[in-house]
Amino acid sequence: MDTLRAVVIGAGNLGTVHARNWAQIRGVEVVAVADPIALRAEGLAKELGLPNFFADYREALALPDLHLASVATPTCFHHECTLAALDAGCHVLCEKPLALTLAEGREMRKRAETAGRKLAVGFCKRFMGQVETVANLVHSGRLGRPVMYRHVSGWEIRPKPWIMDGHMGGGPLIDIACHYVDQCRVIFGAEPLRVKAAGMLFSRGAPELPGADPQLDTFTLTVEYQSGDVLALSMSWGLPLGVGSDSLEDCLGPRGLLKITADTVTLLTRGGTAEVFGNLGTDMYLRQQQAFADAVRGDLPVAADARDGLIALQVSLAAIESIETGEAVALEAM
Numbered sequence: 001m002d003t004l005r006a007v008v009i010g011a012g013n014l015g016t017v018h019a020r021n022w023a024q025i026r027g028v029e030v031v032a033v034a035d036p037i038a039l040r041a042e043g044l045a046k047e048l049g050l051p052n053f054f055a056d057y058r059e060a061l062a063l064p065d066l067h068l069a070s071v072a073t074p075t076c077f078h079h080e081c082t083l084a085a086l087d088a089g090c091h092v093l094c095e096k097p098l099a100l101t102l103a104e105g106r107e108m109r110k111r112a113e114t115a116g117r118k119l120a121v122g123f124c125k126r127f128m129g130q131v132e133t134v135a136n137l138v139h140s141g142r143l144g145r146p147v148m149y150r151h152v153s154g155w156e157i158r159p160k161p162w163i164m165d166g167h168m169g170g171g172p173l174i175d176i177a178c179h180y181v182d183q184c185r186v187i188f189g190a191e192p193l194r195v196k197a198a199g200m201l202f203s204r205g206a207p208e209l210p211g212a213d214p215q216l217d218t219f220t221l222t223v224e225y226q227s228g229d230v231l232a233l234s235m236s237w238g239l240p241l242g243v244g245s246d247s248l249e250d251c252l253g254p255r256g257l258l259k260i261t262a263d264t265v266t267l268l269t270r271g272g273t274a275e276v277f278g279n280l281g282t283d284m285y286l287r288q289q290q291a292f293a294d295a296v297r298g299d300l301p302v303a304a305d306a307r308d309g310l311i312a313l314q315v316s317l318a319a320i321e322s323i324e325t326g327e328a329v330a331l332e333a334m
């Protein structure tokens with residue numbers, strides 16, 4: 001395995017990120033990109049000087065001697081494209097969320113095991129300097145335990161209708177909540193136990209979403225972890241065009257508070273003493289792909305695998321159930 005030959009499935013925003021990153025990682029060669037919007041595949045292939053581009057990903061996967069595939073399609077296609085890439089002998093880096101259903105995700109996990117190939121999920125926030133720093137500070141005991149991690153934000157309806165659609169992206173509880181559930185598993189070093197959520201749908205009938213089946217877009221959920229730590233996530237992707245709320249991201253503990261911003265984490269302790277951890281900005285996508293290539297080469301575990309994808313998806317689905325029933329939902333071990 002001198003050079004890892006990679007295929008990128010999907011040439012939208014994330015597929016472009018993946019292809020550009022593979023092109024700069026030593027020992028990886030992108031041999032094809034595929035997208036049913038052929039102009040996108042062609043544009044990306046031209047930009048990077050790739051030898052092949054296809055409208056049908058199956059033609060890309062028919063190329064000889066492939067090692068890696070990035071799956072960066074709308075979520076409803078992750079299952080199909082990942083299975084096909086595994087069957088073609090590729091190790092797969094599939095964008096988050098893993099899939100729309102646990103049944104699909106379990107099949108992907110099983111196929112990877114049977115094929116003896118790695119299946120990684122694009123939980124890129126694991127490679128953010130802020131998340132690494134918060135995890136280190138929480139594990140070191142500087143905040144005391146248990147802690148409460150909070151994220152609050154309110155955004156306008158996402159410009160890509162597929163993300164909001166139940167059949168294509170699953171809506172924000174599936175698409176975005178998974179990042180926070182996953183990063184808190186890393187920060188707390190513990191598994192989620194129970195979810196309670198309340199939510200609503202602001203974007204029903206919105207002119208931005210013609211033909212879409214928008215899902216709950218505004219929600220507050222609390223996830224209790226085995227360690228006693230709690231994630232409190234309150235988000236909206238359903239505000240009118242041009243309207244957004246202030247965001248808050250922090251982590252509270254009995255001994256202090258971590259304020260989290262774009263590239264800085266500030267630890268505030270008794271008396272208001274501030275310790276600043278700065279310059280934390282990293283290229284999380286590039287680091288994620290480098291780590292994936294290293295894992296393939298060295299036959300090492302990937303940073304986030306199918307089980308990690310399933311756990312995050314399970315929490316999202318439990319939050320939806322909790323909103324529908326008004327009850328807390330206990331989670332099963334995955």
Ligand SMILES: NC(=O)c1ccc[n+]([C@@H]2O[C@H](COP(=O)([O-])OP(=O)(O)OC[C@H]3O[C@@H](n4cnc5c(N)ncnc54)[C@H](O)[C@@H]3O)[C@@H](O)[C@H]2O)c1
Binds near residue numbers: 012037
């Ligand atoms: N890790 C992150 O931070 C992050 C950020 C944004 C999006 N994502 C995820 O990445 C995935 C892609 O999102 P995006 O923002 O790039 O979407 P996008 O809409 O910009 O691009 C998706 C592309 O996939 C193409 N496509 C559709 N069906 C296909 C198929 N069968 N084969 C090949 N290509 C196909 C579309 O034509 C489109 O060009 C989603 O799962 C999304 O949740 C992850």
